[in-house]
Amino acid sequence: MFSRHTARAFGLALTVFFLSSGLTALSVKAQPEKKDEKKDEKKDDKKAKSKLKILVPQDDAELLIEGKATKPTGPTREFETPELVVGKLYEYTFSATWRPNNYTVLTRVKSVEFKGGEDVVADLTKADPKAADKAVIRWVPTPDDIVDEMLKLGSVKKGDVVYEPGPGDGRMLIAAVKKGAAKGVGIELDPKKAEEAKENVKKAKYEKEITIIEGDALKDRDYSEATVVLLYMGNEFNNLLRPILEKQLKPGTRIVSHRFVIGDWAPDKTIKVTGADGDEYTLHLWTVKEKEKKK
Structure with missing residues (x-):
């Protein structure tokens, strides 16, 4: 069994910046970890980055990853995680907010589990029956x-x-x-x-x-x-x-x-x-x- 870590529980503070390659990276600033969170990790654990591809409902949709704002636009957004322990389960939460017209604001949230080192596709163009969209109407x-x-x-x-x-x-x-x-x-x-x-x-x-x-x-x-x-x-x-x-x-x-x-x-x-x-x-x-x- 794999243990699951959210980005928050893993002690990561996410910040977004642009790379010359066009891929956006999620950099991390390490925070003190609790002893019980550190038990499973060994110094020689193999680590790797995961590539994230997020599909959003509208080109100008505002995208949050783990509550942090991102800058890219367009229907597909690509990011890179910090180094994660290969094979361990992680969970990232994505939130897209968009305006289909001038009186409606929709927000869709989706959480995705993945193993460290694996590439991830999060499709926010389709509603998640487990997490209903939020609508704000003018x-x-x-x-x-x-x-x-x-x-x-x-x-x-x-x-x-x-x-x-x-x-x-x-x-x-x-x-x-x-x-x-x-x-x-x-x-x-x-x-x-x-x-x-x-x-x-x-x-x-x-x-x-x-x-x-x-x-x-x-x-x-x-x-x-x-x-x-x-x-x-x-x-x-x-x-x-x-x-x-x-x-x-x-x-x-x-x-x-x-x-x-x-x-x-x-x-x-x-x-x-x-x-x-x-x-x-x-x-x-x-x-x-x-x-x-x-x-």
Whole structure:
């Protein structure tokens, strides 16, 4: 059995610099090792460097290796580790952050185990089912009259429980409760927006009906009580949310999205409405069916 060492546990501080060959090296500055970490290593252990090839989703993606920023750009990044004990297992964690559009920032993390001296390929172009991508969406308000159209499309009525990832200032949830919804829940990643939404809920005197949660709408969230889900979050976010909704939502639950679809999950209805501002808006409706609910 090989013992596994992460770059951190191995006592390495990673710094990135460029070599004339074009390959980027990960240089190390030795740090004092704990006695128990030093036991397995012998002075005559054979050591070698490993070459790392990292594939990233976008040419200008920001790449971190073991939490350290790197400078190269392009779809493929190449690096070289410090000398490692040949045959021992190591683990490096890679993180890529990129912007597929001007309102979405995605971060993907992948940890790769490898033996010292072996070349490594880390493919960050594909999502890792064991480590879900993180999405940060720039909030853009939906006009009040279009919010009303979304609520009509979703048939929001008395007794409904309405969930909204990324509620921003809370306007959709407030409008839903005004329409008769018994409960509204918003999950907001931005602390400032979460506070703004709470203040607006307080001003509307709906503190008993509406709860604003500060946190990640994609992480450890339970949407199972929702009868309506309102979305204006972007295609990428919707794709990440889809498996959660398919697994948790009850048949009959309505999902209404302003503009963006949910991957290849075809909406049951799509309408176009002209707003008070003269612009045209596209709204989509899905109704969860038994066959779409994954066990």
